Amino acid sequence: MIAFSQKALILLEKTIGVIHLSNFDIFCFKQNQLYGSAIPQTSEDIEIIKELGIKTIVSLTRDIGYFIDEKQLSKDFDHYEIYIPDGDIPTDSQVSQFIRLVEKANENEKPVLVHCLAGCGRTGVMLALADRFIYGRESQEAIPAIRKVRPCAIENPTQEKFVLTYQFPLRYQISQKLRKRIM
Numbered sequence: 001m002i003a004f005s006q007k008a009l010i011l012l013e014k015t016i017g018v019i020h021l022s023n024f025d026i027f028c029f030k031q032n033q034l035y036g037s038a039i040p041q042t043s044e045d046i047e048i049i050k051e052l053g054i055k056t057i058v059s060l061t062r063d064i065g066y067f068i069d070e071k072q073l074s075k076d077f078d079h080y081e082i083y084i085p086d087g088d089i090p091t092d093s094q095v096s097q098f099i100r101l102v103e104k105a106n107e108n109e110k111p112v113l114v115h116c117l118a119g120c121g122r123t124g125v126m127l128a129l130a131d132r133f134i135y136g137r138e139s140q141e142a143i144p145a146i147r148k149v150r151p152c153a154i155e156n157p158t159q160e161k162f163v164l165t166y167q168f169p170l171r172y173q174i175s176q177k178l179r180k181r182i183m
Contacts, residue, residue: 024048025119027149029127030135034102034112036127036150038119041067050076055110058101060084060122064115078110084122087155089162092169095129099168102130124153128163139164 024045026037035054039061040046046068049057056078064070064081073079080101082094090098105112116122128142137145142163146153154160 026052026113027119029131029146029149032111033106034127034130035114036119036123036153037113037115039064039067039115039117043068046073046076049113052113053111054113056080056101056105056112058082058098058112058114058126060114060116060126061086063117078105082126084116084125086117087121087159089125089159090122090129095166095168098126099130099133102134106134118152120150120152121155121159124150124155125159125163128154129166132163132166133168139166 024038024040024042026035026048028035032053035052037049039059040049040057054077057073057080059079059081060083062081062083064073070079080097082090082098084090084094102112114123114126124146128146131137131142131145132139143154143160154163
């Protein structure tokens with residue numbers, strides 16, 4: 001464990017912000033509910049995630065198996081893979097799966113960590129969508145909100161437009177709570 005990580009973790013718990021620990025950036029978007037990060041690469045990174053009380057990990061990249069034993073990851077966390085190509089946007093079914101997953105984790109008090117490779121583009125898109133569809137933020141406010149804690153979030157015009165204009169298709173199963181919020 002990095003010597004100053006405990007102090008950094010306390011700071012992260014109390015504020016919404018980014019903590020830089022070695023090569024692993026983790027940031028708090030919704031305190032005790034929703035976090036983002038670059039891809040965890042070491043057992044130290046996993047220990048930091050555990051210390052934050054995170055119980056659910058959503059991988060938006062297929063690369064995590066290169067760094068971390070996925071079997072061990074699945075023992076320590078509820079681990080889900082929603083693969084989105086780098087620089088791309090999610091499909092309707094991926095958005096639906098992600099929103100349902102985060103809502104369920106929130107109901108069960110299992111904080112969620114979302115990561116892609118760098119924790120910027122794809123992670124930023126998904127966190128901004130959660131901000132809109134779970135936490136009720138207006139679409140025009142979602143991008144500045146995520147960039148406040150992660151300036152590199154949402155990396156290209158296609159991702160920006162997607163976050164601003166995406167409408168949740170009702171053909172996908174969504175919770176009654178979410179349905180009321182978007183109708």
